[in-house]
Amino acid sequence: MQLTKDQLQTINQSGLSRHETDFNYLLDKLLANGTAVEDVITRLADFQVAIPSWALGAGGTRFGRFSYHGEPASLEQKLDDVGVLHALTQTAGAVSLHIPWDIPTDYAAVRERADSLGLKFDAINSNTFQDQHGADHSYKHGSLSAGEEGARRQAIEHNLEVVEIGRRLGSQSLTVWLADGTNFPGQRNFQRNLLQTQDSLQQIYAALPDDWKLYIEYKPYEPNFYSTVIQDWGTSLMLANACGDRAFTLVDLGHHLPNTNIEQIVATLMLKGKLGGFHFNDSKYGDDDLTVGSTKPYALFLIFNELVYGMRNNPQNPDLAWMIDASHNVKDPLEDLIQSLEAIQIAYAQALLVDQEELARAQEAHDVVRCQEILQDAYRTDVRPLVQRARLSRGGALNPLHAYRKLEVRNELIRERGKHTVATGL
Ligand code: LRH
Ligand code: MN
Ligand code: MN
Secondary structure (H helix, E strand, O other): OOHHHHHHHHHHHHHHHHHHHHHHHHHHHHHOOOOOOOHHHHHHHHOOOOEEEOOOOOOOOOOOOOOOOOOOHHHHHHHHHHHHHHHHHHOOOEEEEEEOOOOOOOOOHHHHHHHHHOOOOOHHHEEOOOOOOOOOOOOOOOOOOOOOHHHHHHHHHHHHHOOOOOOHHHOOEEEEEOOEEOOOOOOHHHHHHHHHHHHHHHHHHOOOOOOOOOEEEEOOOOOOOEEOOOOOOHHHHHHHHOOOEEEEEEEEEEOOOOOHHHHHHHHHHOOOOEEEEEEEEEEEOOOEOOOOOOOOHHHHHHHHHHHHHHHHOOOOOOOOEEOOOOOOOOHHHHHHHHHHHHHHHHHHHHHHHHHHHHHHHHHHHHHHHHHHHHHHHHHOOOOOHHHHHHHOOOOOOOHHHHHHHHHHHHHHHHHHHOOOOOOOOO
16 A cells, blocks of 8 residues: 555645644744744654564564554565655654565565655664574574584674675665573673674674664663663673674663663763664563654653764764664554554654753753753654644645544555454464
């Protein structure tokens, strides 16, 4: 299924006059504050987030899955789904694949399909956290950190194959997340694990094409519950430094212990020019992979505030690879992603409204109250008309969720693909 700009324009009609009123009200207020409104709208319109292939089916990546009819069964259908999201939101202009979940058969056809939908292939993800059919070695006791040379070599080679697949699709970065770790004290030697991992990552890095980047993701626990080899941003940064200039840390919002100050991590990494990528989601407890902005929108805003500061003040940090890493059982996966994309745009817009100069003055004067007021004034602004304006400027939907339901996209997908779902095989 493909949505046309004409279809969206027709649906937009009924909401346009309300939008004009809301937009002008906000414009008036922002101009009085000296906000460069046009610049904010351009930045929002340019902001593109990759959709991971594994978020398009219901149920995420762990435990039981409950089916959602009309889910994509092939890579081509996954691209079509991201195409629908992009047509509606104009923010999902990229896709992030996971190998071996998404191995293309016809590369030219896949590239052409993505092109026609306006999609790029962003970071490609390797997977050494589960055993593959017919593989010679098991990752039960580690992959890039494995003590068994066979398993480690197989994991390194898998990463190189993933790079080759990505290269043929036009990707320019590899994301490595390792489940490697232990469940019990004494199970393995910490130092040896880390050294093996560093050596493996260095081998992968050395084989990357010159214009590629390596993103190293960290996570404190799960699936291992005593220790994880790359447990935190410090370990990831250390490994990135050991690899070289094109290796970076990747922050996944769900990969922190409760109450970790993620915005401070972002600031530190950007200062060092080492923040490479970002996985958006939300959580109450751990790596919950909930809809972005669904539980802690203020925390998301504070993180965006540091990202905006870094994008303005840290030329040493490269452009970031943005991706949503969220998925679960109870919502239509496409509606869930529309909500996530909207939450990201809202937090970004609010952060763009923070008057950084005034904040710096208040900080210098130790006016703590004023500092909080500046941040919360931006956070409490209803920026949705700005987000709508950015979307409209690119031919998207005024209200993507409303348009998705009005166009009965899910019913249409079920008509096309049937009730069979990949999630449960039923
Ligand atoms: C690990 C993770 C990582 C994987 C994805 C499926 O928890 O965040 O990014 O590739 O989930
Ligand atoms: Mn992740
Ligand atoms: Mn995760």
